[in-house]
Amino acid sequence: xxxxxxxxxxxxxxxxxxxxxxxxxxxxxxxxxxxxxxxxxxxxxxxxxxxxxxxxxxxxxxxxxxxxxxxxxxxxxxxxxxxxxxxxxxxxxxxxxxxxxxxxxxxxxxxxxxxx
Amino acid sequence: xxxxxxxxxxxxxxxxxxxxxxxxxxxxxxxxxxxxxxxxxxxxxxxxxxxxxxxxxxxxxxxxxxxxxxxxxxxxxxxxxxxxxxxxxxxxxxxxxxxxxxxxxxxxxxxxxxxx
Numbered sequence: 163x164x165x166x167x168x169x170x171x172x173x174x175x176x177x178x179x180x181x182x183x184x185x186x187x188x189x190x191x192x193x194x195x196x197x198x199x200x201x202x203x204x205x206x207x208x209x210x211x212x213x214x215x216x217x218x219x220x221x222x223x224x225x226x227x228x229x230x231x232x233x234x235x236x237x238x239x240x241x242x243x244x245x246x247x248x249x250x251x252x253x254x255x256x257x258x259x260x261x262x263x264x265x266x267x268x269x270x271x272x273x274x275x276x277x278x
Numbered sequence: 279x280x281x282x283x284x285x286x287x288x289x290x291x292x293x294x295x296x297x298x299x300x301x302x303x304x305x306x307x308x309x310x311x312x313x314x315x316x317x318x319x320x321x322x323x324x325x326x327x328x329x330x331x332x333x334x335x336x337x338x339x340x341x342x343x344x345x346x347x348x349x350x351x352x353x354x355x356x357x358x359x360x361x362x363x364x365x366x367x368x369x370x371x372x373x374x375x376x377x378x379x380x381x382x383x384x385x386x387x388x389x390x391x392x393x394x
Contacts, residue, residue: 183388184307191303258384268374272299
């Protein structure tokens with residue numbers, strides 16, 4: 163876990179080469195975290211934590227975003243007082259080609275199946 | 279979790295429609311369990327638990343195989359006194375097309391990267 167911190171408000175992120183498959187899978191293995199990832203992928207832009215509505219408390223939500231960040235699935239950057247979340251798609255696609263897309267497709271199929 | 283038990287030694291497995299993406303990802307998110315899945319995929323046949331050598335105690339190994347079975351990733355069938363383990367590839371491929379192959383490829387790439 164390294165970061166090129168230039169200020170106290172920079173959050174630690176793993177470098178690309180330190181991202182591990184097992185931790186990415188663990189991060190994606192939770193319904194709330196999978197929902198965050200689907201929303202970020204669907205919107206195709208950075209979102210604040212409050213733009214991603216989760217039916218959990220604020221502290222639980224913060225926990226989920228932290229697990230996603232520490233595993234290398236998302237980056238979190240402060241812009242003023244807002245924390246912006248973005249998918250690390252380039253890093254994930256470089257390390258694990260096609261994996262994120264397969265997980266997103268599987269999640270979409272499962273949603274259709276369970277809601278249909 | 280249902281099973282068509284005809285004897286006391288049949289182990290419970292989820293039906294295909296009860297397999298959930300989050301549980302499959304959780305099952306795959308552990309280095310030892312990922313290793314089991316890679317060996318089963320690589321051998322392309324059923325293996326006994328002792329044929330899959332893991333650097334853990336027997337009870338830990340049994341736990342990992344149970345997590346894989348209960349999530350729907352593998353089936354475990356008694357043949358005499360041996361418990362045979364097989365990947366539920368048809369079920370996983372039907373529910374989550376391409377996912378298992380992407381995970382296996384990602385695991386192989388990561389191994390190369392870390393060992394290389």
